Amino acid sequence: MVQRILVIDGSPAGDNACGTAACVASTDGQLQVVACMQEAGKQAAEGVSLLAAKVLQQAGWSRAQGTAPDLVVVVVGPGSFTGLRASCAAAAGYAVGVGCPVVGVTRAEALAPELDAALAAQPEPMAGWLVVTAARRGRVFVEGRQGVQAATIADWSAPKGTWLVAGESRAELAFPSAVLCPLTHPDVMQITAAALRRVSGALPARAALPVYVDPPEAKLPANGLRAAPV
Known part of the structure; x- marks a missing residue:
């Protein structure tokens, strides 16, 4: 039974770029945000793993205390190429570290x-x-x-x-x-609810991998890559 959920979101792009992490408790089907942090800017989205560490500390959730998350949820897109890569990597890392499932949801x-x-x-x-x-x-x-x-x-x-x-x-x-419609970006509760629908089978399975729509902005040098060292 899922009781403790770690939510990670670094998907917003452009002027809306931000990183969000939250700990959400599920008790008898009722959701409650135990801890939540959000920081604006591209760097915050890229450093969302630090936000995740802070909210876990605030919530008092840890493997050592037997209160590690039962589920890690990450918003997989669409959105910032770098933000998605960073947040999905952070979600996968936490899930492996505590031995729990990780699921992805789109906006x-x-x-x-x-x-x-x-x-x-x-x-x-x-x-x-x-x-x-x-x-x-x-x-x-x-x-x-x-x-x-x-x-x-x-x-x-x-x-x-x-x-x-x-x-x-x-x-x-x-x-x-x-x-x-005034709805813009899902909040932590909406993201968590979608993840639980996925876990229950109400939504089809989706890997916690970035939904890349545009190719990355990085381009190869005009003269090509340097030759491998001899």
Whole structure:
């Protein structure tokens, strides 16, 4: 039975870049945030393992005391290439260290229940919902039920129908007909709930590996790599 859950999230990109770590207790189906820390900036996302260590200390959870996490959850994307790599590596490391499972969830998977409720509350039928989040300059990530894609804002071609559009970059894409939803990024409780749905089998299995949509920004030198030393 899952009672102690470590949540790690370094996915937000661009101006929204941040790192989040939290300890969430599950008691009789009720979730409670025991400790939570968030720091803004790209460096915070890359150093999310330090935040995880701090919240574990605040919660008093440790293997030595027999209170290690039963589950580690990480947001696998879409988002910052470096942030995803760092947070997924940290999640895997903690899981191996205490001998517990690690699962990944995407942003839209965590927001799905609230998005479904918002969709059902609309007065007219809609085509569905999309979550639009920041990518590299001039581009965004668009995640729906069928998966995620990267879109260039200038070349965006909206799908047919009226859509409920969420995410921090929801206003950057043009739609012939859309309703903007105030939901932007999942909170710790929403991420945890999605992970528990995955563990129970309500969501299909997903490895705790980054969902890379764009290739990394690093490029090979114009003159190629240096020859191997002799």
